Amino acid sequence: MAILEAQGLSYYYQDGDSKRYILSNASYSFEIGKFYAIIGESGSGKTTFLSLISALDEPKSGVVLYDGKDIRSIGYENYRRNKIGIVFQSYNLIPFMTAIENVQVAMNITDNDIPKNQREVASNLLDFVGIDSTKSGRTVNKLSGGEQQRVAIARSLATNVDLIMADEPTGNLDEEREDEIINVFKKLAHEHNKCIIIVTHSEKIANEADGVIKLKRGVFETNG
């Protein structure tokens, strides 16, 4: 069953009288319980596509349907708050907060049902991604890159959503840490029935993915 559908998404920059297309008529369906990799060269439009399906930006044309509903009708802010989790290449954690507080921030922002024992749930999530209690109380800038990315993944899970999107989540990590992160995502998709969409340059991730979407100059070479 498709949890997310991109239908004819286009995005361009106005360059004088002409339009410079970054993404052209991109369509794809993403299903729950699967792990997708979006690959392509730099400038192929991968991150733009992710920003459109994560409602961080608005397409020039086309629609994004979440569970059959246009995300515009859900509301972009509402959609980000309650339907998806996002993991960024540069982690994007709040630097003066601890790992556990970073996870709690997302719990507090969402309208989804979150257990009252937020701290305990956050601690369990961090434990799930491999951050033990000795590290969860540290401010995030005292953690390694891999650990920070795990915190970011834990935060994306904290809102109890089915759809996790990640932009180059292993881009700043070494190979060993990359494997650990891939395993976390695979586990989330296959054991916890989440839909994982990852934008990556990594062939390794592409090989592990259930579905691979290849983008070339803003056009999908593989349409789902």
Added chain:
Amino acid sequence: MNLFKRGFASVTRKAGKSAILLVLIFILCNIIAGAISVQNAINKTREVMQDEIGMEVSISLDTASIMKSNSSMGDISNIDSLTPEVIKEIGTSEYVKSYDYYTSMSLTSKTLSLVESESDSSTSEASIPNDPANSTGGSKSQGNASSGGGLMGVSSSGGFKLSGGENANVTAIEDGDVTLSSGSTFTQDQMDNGENVVLISTDLAEANNLSVGSTITMNRSLYKMSASSGTSGRMKIDRTATPAATLSFDFTVVGIFEPQSELSTSEDGTLEQVQSSLVNTMYTSNTTINLLNEQVSAEEKTINGENVTSTFNQYTPTFVLNDPEDLGVFTSTQKSKLPTNYIFTDNSDTYNDATAPMENLNWISGIILYVAIGATVLILSLLITLFLRDRRHEMGIYLSLGERKFKIASQILFEVMCIAIISISLSIFSGNMLASGISSSMLENQIVAEQQQASADAKVASKSFGPGTKTTQDSTSKLLATTEEMKDSYSVSLDFSVIILIFVVGVGTVFISTLIPIVYTLRLKPKKILM
């Protein structure tokens, strides 16, 4: 981590930036708090001064209007007189706290000696004793002199002034212009029957060995009037002739009063206390003076015939208003009751002159307040914008997590307000102390300048118009005394209303200062920040 916890964490864990903001708001709010404290002190002093000086309204002849209509002072016998009935009717106005009205006459005495002050003795040669022009009211100075219980007697150099009133307790005593040192004030019967009873000053009593119960004899000389040369046909008094008749009146002293000494300035411009001009004034009732004037008029007619304009009583009323703010409504509602050619006059000039130094300070503090608020808004807006630029990433994260923009704005506001409340609380006390020191010094300088100016004006008036300018000297000394009172009353202090006002203005200013950076934050796009 709700927005308050996030805000609190941000404030406490980024101590350096919080400290910078705290110090900056503290400095700026010191200026705001100081200016507000000064303005509050001025308002309080103004209220004290208004209570102290009070709002007294009198009724006087509209000389400008009379001159305009007659092209000269003309014959004032055609002018309606101000009757006690009119005064009483106006006195019943809801805006009037109390009222009294006075008349006066000058008398001489063959048995009593005048008490002369140094200034009087140097000027007595120039004055004209027994000048019948002083026998009743009619001149503006005399009218004013009588207001406030005849505070500024004009007869100290020309004879004894008999000052009448309606108040058996004597308004001058009630107002504190004089204090009763022995004997009593009048009984209502004495007032109503117009008995020849008087209150005299201690100086006059000592100079003439008088005490309560003594009987004194006063005189009034009357002159034969002759037709003046020219076409006016008016009668004039031959001052060089011997009096055609001299009337004698016996009075019983029922009380002795102590005049309050007046402040004046010496040659070097410093304040000194001088003998009051009330020493040769005697208080009695209006009825007594009316009866005496009737006798004088009857005798004048005997000497000069029926066609001589008879002496008439001119009353000078004083209405003390409940609230100085009521002046406008009082005069506008009561104006229709005045006879033709009469107008209301008030003592607001005294108040305005006395409080001029304070009003200057008020103006300066007002400017400082507005400039400080403007500077605070500008400086804080820039600083908070700079700080938020450093936090763009954090704001982008909140936006990417779907945080509502108003909650992000609230968090920023909460953070700034946490710091601002501490700063404002501290600045209330320090700003108040600073304001107290600086403003008191400024006020003192302004007062000294004002006093020197007033003294200089008085000297110029004295040189220009001769030593008879008693009214100018009196009003100068009253002004000086009032400014001294103002200086004593002025105090920069903290009370609940000031603290609340400083908080409201301070918090309001910080709030406005934070709005601009918030608008900047809300325009951020998470994609541009994070991807």
